[in-house]
Amino acid sequence: MYKKMKLKGVARIEPSHLGDPLEAAVDRSLRDKYEAVVDKSLGTIVAVLGSDNIGEGHILAGDGSIYYEVDFEALVFKPEMQEIVEGEVVEIVKFGAFLSIGPFDGLLHVSQITNEYISYDEKNARLVSKESSKSLGEGDRVRARIIAVSLNEKEPRESKIGLTMRQTGLGRLEWLEADTAEKEDEKAEAK
Secondary structure, three states, X not given: OEEEEEEEEEEEEOHHHOOOOHHHHHXXXXXXXXXXXXXXXXXXXXXXXXXXXXXXXXXXXXXXXXXXXXXXXXXEEOOOOOOEEEEEEEEEEOOEEEEEEOOEEEXXXXXXXXXXOEEXXXXXXXXXXXXXXXXXXXXXXXXXXXXXXXXXXXXXXHOEEEEEXXXXXXXXXXXXXXXXXXXXXXXXXXX
């Protein structure tokens, strides 16, 4: 889930940027230091939106930089357990599909796509169900539920998000639209 948050941090202004306007130099420093950082309690800082309250500058002996304590706003993405997300399939592999959700990729294991048996069509890079011939390929938009989250602060690329589409209201968006149209047709026939 995306959230706008107020955070506290420290901006380091290097000597080469001391002539720049203070707010611009602080914002640049904050973006360089905090954007794309993964924190287990916050999630991932996607963007620093700007600084609000720049404190008094401090100089450390032997360092020509000036350090400012700063309050700033940031856009943060934190995947939450049981959250419903929409994403795009970015890769199909034999054991499932990887979905792009925010700044992370989540794994949709073949056992979590539908209640039907799923096979891997290597030639067309698709996952196909046996009974209904539903298929999933790269570029497809899907709605899924987050069932596992493991964020890795030291190696953000090692973070893992598990997903499922085996519940009502989840799946490839085209499947959901077809189900809705089918139910509306049934209602119309019943009248």
